[in-house]
Amino acid sequence: MSRTLSLVTLGVTDLARSRDFYARTGWKVASCSNEHIVFLHGGGATLALFPRDALLEDCGLTGNAPTPGGVTLACNVASRDEVDARLAQVVEAGGRLIAPARDKPWGYGGYFADPDGHPWEVAHVPSLTLDVEGRIILDA
Structure with a gap:
């Protein structure tokens, strides 16, 4: 597969x-x-x-x-400020904040739910490298 x-x-x-x-x-x-x-x-x-x-x-x-069920989706971003901005944007668009952004052992992030309750994480993980499109580059 x-x-x-x-x-x-x-x-x-x-x-x-x-x-x-x-x-x-x-x-x-x-x-x-x-x-x-x-x-x-x-x-x-x-x-x-x-x-x-x-x-x-x-x-x-x-x-x-x-x-x-039992799945979360994630959007990784380049900075803490971008986490906060994206979470504010989705709430303004009708999403529901599930967990405000906070410091975590691996970085900084928070969660929102879309109108159907699908949970999304917006996260900044300093140990992950992102390309210009925001895709994670593993083993860079």
Whole structure:
């Protein structure tokens, strides 16, 4: 199996609301998006928004089957100030602050939830190198 992460799909309850939220926070909506799915440019991977019920059906997760969960998404940034600015931006756009940014053993970061409750971390990790697009460079 390829170890390339190319797409992350979030199950959402209101596709138009989620599209608007992510667009307001700076994500660029791809032209191939339509009324059934929204694709967002995400640097190294694409973020997709898809109606939650349709996603569960597509996965075969119906009835008493477990639902996806236990995952957080993260946006790593170049500075502490950028963490604070990004968290303020998503809250202004309709996101909910889950955990304010604070010092951590590995750096500085905080969490927000999108309109469907998907948890995102915004973090500055001094030991990680980022390229000009904000992608993590491992083993640089």
